[in-house]
Amino acid sequence: MEPDTIAEQVRMCGACPKMCRHVCPTFFAWRSEAPTPHGRALLMHQEITGTREIDERGVEVLYQCLECSHCLTWCKPEIDIATLVEIKRRDLVKSGQQPEAISRLTGLVKKNHNPFGEEHSKRSDWIKTSNSKGSRVLYFTGCTAAYRETGSAQDTVSLLEHLGYSVEIAPDEWCCGSPLIRTGDVDSGFELAKHNAEVLNRTDVEAILVTCPGCYRTLTSDYSEYGHELNKPVQHISEFLRISLDKLPKGKFDGPITFHDPCHLGRHSGIYDAPREVIAAVSGSSVVEMERNKENAMCCGNGAGLRTMFPDHAKKIGDERIRHAKNVDAQYLVTSCPFCKNMLASQSENEITVLDLPEFVMMAEKVHYDKTD
Ligand code: SF4
Ligand code: SF4
Numbered sequence: 001m002e003p004d005t006i007a008e009q010v011r012m013c014g015a016c017p018k019m020c021r022h023v024c025p026t027f028f029a030w031r032s033e034a035p036t037p038h039g040r041a042l043l044m045h046q047e048i049t050g051t052r053e054i055d056e057r058g059v060e061v062l063y064q065c066l067e068c069s070h071c072l073t074w075c076k077p078e079i080d081i082a083t084l085v086e087i088k089r090r091d092l093v094k095s096g097q098q099p100e101a102i103s104r105l106t107g108l109v110k111k112n113h114n115p116f117g118e119e120h121s122k123r124s125d126w127i128k129t130s131n132s133k134g135s136r137v138l139y140f141t142g143c144t145a146a147y148r149e150t151g152s153a154q155d156t157v158s159l160l161e162h163l164g165y166s167v168e169i170a171p172d173e174w175c176c177g178s179p180l181i182r183t184g185d186v187d188s189g190f191e192l193a194k195h196n197a198e199v200l201n202r203t204d205v206e207a208i209l210v211t212c213p214g215c216y217r218t219l220t221s222d223y224s225e226y227g228h229e230l231n232k233p234v235q236h237i238s239e240f241l242r243i244s245l246d247k248l249p250k251g252k253f254d255g256p257i258t259f260h261d262p263c264h265l266g267r268h269s270g271i272y273d274a275p276r277e278v279i280a281a282v283s284g285s286s287v288v289e290m291e292r293n294k295e296n297a298m299c300c301g302n303g304a305g306l307r308t309m310f311p312d313h314a315k316k317i318g319d320e321r322i323r324h325a326k327n328v329d330a331q332y333l334v335t336s337c338p339f340c341k342n343m344l345a346s347q348s349e350n351e352i353t354v355l356d357l358p359e360f361v362m363m364a365e366k367v368h369y370d371k372t373d
Contacts, residue, residue, distance in 0.1 A: 001087060007048050013041030013079045020074035025299045026064050027319055028320060029313040035064040035359040037071035037081040059097055062088055066306050067182055068299035089184030098184055101309045106185045113174035113192070114143040125320055126150035127169055129150040129157055134164040140207040140219065142212035142338065143175050152356040156211055156237065159358050162365065163244055170199050179212040183305040190226050193218070197228035206232045211358060213337045214266035220269075236265065238274040238336045238357055241349055245281040251364025255331025255348040256288040260321060260344060262299035262337035290324040298324065300340040307343070318347035325352055332353045334360045
């Protein structure tokens with residue numbers, strides 16, 4: 001975005017009656033004027049016009065944004081606060097003003113190639129592939145599935161093998177770069193992108209599949225934007241499964257099923273129908289929608305470094321999303337993102353079964369399987 005456009009956008013937002021504020025999850029979490037779309041734009045506007053510098057408190061407010069883009073769906077002049085915040089974070093990193101927690105996150109990713117500080121050599125410890133002989137697809141696992149949601153990773157492989165594919169895992173996969181790109185250290189993020197693009201482009205597979213929408217957006221959009229083109233198609237698992245609905249396992253689920261739209265899959269990538277069609281095909285019943293769904297879905301609280309910096313506020317947002325699911329008496333809360341699943345499951349207190357999409361599909365295979373289907 002050009003500097004003149006940025007100045008114009010934050011000026012317009014600064015003069016707005018703030019009609020988007022009620023959907024901003026960080027306004028919900030803090031109940032304060034600063035961590036709102038308008039509050040962030042005003043900070044940037046004041047800096048551009050020379051009336052106020054961005055001090056420590058300003059930096060904090062800019063890092064309280066989830067970059068969920070929910071405000072954009074309500075904004076008539078289409079002010080893209082998430083992108084403005086992301087661009088501003090790049091300046092903050094360049095001038096060394098980023099919060100300490102973000103520097104630590106960057107250090108972990110650079111050292112271990114994942115944001116959890118886990119050993120890189122253990123990245124593929126979860127792998128259980130068989131010698132299936134079908135078409136070859138590569139599963140780009142992503143850090144959350146590789147280290148924190150290994151059940152989802154294993155179910156993804158089992159499901160693809162059930163569908164007759166031969167599944168490969170990249171020999172030396174690194175973090176996709178999303179955590180660094182979204183929090184402002186794009187140079188370090190694109191070192192990861194360069195490495196992954198070289199590794200992925202050397203593989204001999206028909207397609208690259210991802211379950212993490214953060215990885216999906218980064219691989220399909222950021223990599224090409226910064227010249228690290230991938231030489232094979234990248235698909236999100238929900239879209240990949242959508243073309244094989246009749247071959248998916250079928251099962252009976254006792255209780256309503258609802259779906260949480262991940263921000264990077266929905267608002268950022270425009271994928272809303274595919275996971276719902278997969279759930280309907282597998283369970284035989286449509287998703288019971290939460291009050292906030294699709295373009296209006298509330299973020300789970302995990303985005304853009306918020307959980308790293310403000311875990312209690314991030315969990316408060318996750319709690320609220322669980323409350324939305326309980327409001328529709330959901331027995332199952334399905335999402336299509338290991339990172340959202342991780343947050344929502346940790347806040348569900350086992351009152352609702354929270355599943356990533358491949359886990360949900362494989363649950364149909366394991367439980368209540370009707371052999372006459
Ligand atoms: S993001 Fe849009 S709707 Fe929200 S305060 Fe700014 S201009 Fe108004
Ligand atoms: S992107 Fe999300 S968290 Fe950030 S200001 Fe907009 S609604 Fe709030």
